[in-house]
Structures are given as structure tokens and as C-alpha cells.
């Protein structure tokens with residue numbers, strides 16, 4: 001594994017001592033140095049999380065609310081662990097057990113959370129743009145934990161960090177993202193992040209699951225998975241997001257696997273050391289075979305989860321610095 005030098009501050013422009021955004025709603029608007037800054041900040045937390053104590057008290061006394069309007073395993077738990085490892089009080093709100101079920105609007109829910117003087121709010125919502133709507137209404141930093149088909153910024157960052165740990169640099173890599181591109185916020189955040197950092201991104205999907213005009217995102221679309229895999233450094237597989245589909249987008253899971261599933265035979269078309277990634281949850285035997293998902297030395301899927309905790313610690317730390325009166329951030 002190649003570890004970058006986290007003290008390489010020369011990559012930041014002069015005078016950029018502070019991350020200049022209150023919220024993290026997406027990666028589309030972030031400059032290369034801002035993406036690198038959050039990734040570099042996460043390196044210390046990768047090390048801490050591998051140590052015995054796993055504790056740092058810098059967020060002691062702060063309250064973080066995780067408001068999840070959609071199901072989650074990785075993102076919810078890693079934000080909770082991230083906040084707790086930094087000493088914060090972390091409260092989880094699951095929409096299914098909240099007054100949302102009694103008809104409360106998103107804005108009223110946001111105003112309610114705001115009145116509780118949270119120091120940061122982490123939101124996952126099924127509607128694109130819902131997180132920005134809440135950010136516009138509250139007084140504290142808001143972190144997007146995935147909104148509809150729009151963005152999943154901490155996933156994009158953790159994926160970039162995972163790639164950097166394996167490959168050393170992101171610039172110049174060929175990254176193939178294959179699956180349900182149309183409905184995927186993970187694909188969008190990864191495209192923003194990886195193209196901004198200089199990777200060549202190929203996206204591959206059946207025609208019905210490829211967004212119109214995707215070329216405008218500086219990626220190359222492919223409909224033939226074998227061609228998309230040729231010479232790739234990284235292969236990122238995405239699941240079919242049935243919960244966002246109305247109507248039939250693929251003939252059958254069996255046919256989908258035949259054309260777009262990552263098998264060992266197909267993986268051989270990529271570079272011999274190509275990294276295999278998946279944000280989870282996986283549908284084994286559909287978009288990825290088990291012997292690929294579990295391939296030692298090549299699959300980074302559990303490493304992605306590990307990097308997720310570190311990235312979320314970095315984001316919570318950086319975005320609450322102003323409120324904590326950290327020097328240079330007031």
C-alpha cells in the first residue's frame with residue numbers, strides 16, 4: 001500500500017488555511033485542493049482507527065444529529081462511529097420512527113432539529129436537493145449522506161482515498177464505473193471527485209440506465225463492458241437501484257449479469273493489478289460475482305468501509321472548526 005504524504009501542504013493555494021464551506025452538500029463545486037484537503041485530513045484518522053485507543057476528544061461537548069430518511073448501514077454507522085470517536089454526542093433520527101410518519105414536512109423537521117442547537121446535522125434523503133433545502137434553513141453545518149440521485153459526497157471522498165491508498169495518485173488513472181449510472185448518486189460524486197483530481201473516468205451501463213448528456217460530466221460512456229474494462233486501473237461496480245426505478249429498465253437480472261456483471265474472466269481485461277470497488281450494498285451474483293468481490297489483494301470493498309469512517313471524522317472535524325473557535329477558522 002502506498003501512503004501519500006499528508007503534510008504535503010504545498011498543494012493548497014496560499015492563504016487557504018481554512019476549508020471555505022460551511023456545508024458539504026456535494027463535490028461538484030469543490031476545487032481540487034478542497035478535495036485533497038479533506039482526504040489529507042482523513043489520513044490521521046486512518047492511523048488513529050488502526051490504533052488500540054481510537055479516541056480523540058476534539059468534538060467533546062458537540063451534538064451531532066444523524067437524520068436518515070432512507071435506509072443505510074455503512075453511512076449511518078460510520079458517521080455515528082466518527083462522531084463518537086471524536087468525542088461528540090451523537091443522536092440518530094430514523095424517519096420511520098419519527099413524526100415524518102405523521103405528516104411533518106421536511107422544513108418543519110429541519111426547523112425542529114435546528115431548535116435543538118445541533119452543532120452539525122448529517123442528512124440522508126430520498127429526494128435530490130432535500131439536503132440543500134435543509135442546509136438553507138438551519139444554523140449549523142450540514143453534511144449530505146446521500147440525497148436521491150444527486151450526490152453522496154463522503155462516498156466520493158472515501159472512494160478517492162481508497163484509490164489513493166492503493167495507487168498513490170489519482171491523476172492519470174483509468175477508472176471504469178459500471179452499473180446503474182442513471183440512479184446513482186455515488187456515480188455522480190465519484191465522477192465529480194475523480195475527474196477534478198485528474199482521472200480518466202469511463203461510465204458503462206445499459207442504454208436505459210445511462211443518463212442523457214453524461215459526456216458533459218467529462219466522462220466517456222460505454223455500452224460494452226468488455227471495452228470499458230480494457231486497461232482500467234480501477235473497476236467500480238454499482239448495484240441496480242430497484243427502489244428508484246419505475247418500470248422495467250433491464251430484461252432480467254440474469255441477462256444483466258451476462259452483459260454487465262463483473263466476473264473473474266471479465267476482470268482479466270483490466271490491468272493485472274486493477275482495483276475492484278463497490279460502495280455496497282452488493283447484490284452478489286448480479287453486478288459482481290462473489291469470487292471477485294472477495295478477491296484477496298484486488299478487492300478494496302472492505303477498505304472502502306474503513307476509509308469511510310476516517311473521511312467522516314475528517315469532515316465532521318473540519319466543518320465544526322469555526323463553531324469550535326479553532327484558530328484561523330473563526
Ligand code: CP
Nearest residue numbers: 072073074075279280
Ligand atoms: N454506500 C452506502 O451509502 O451504503 P449504505 O446505504 O449502507 O449507507
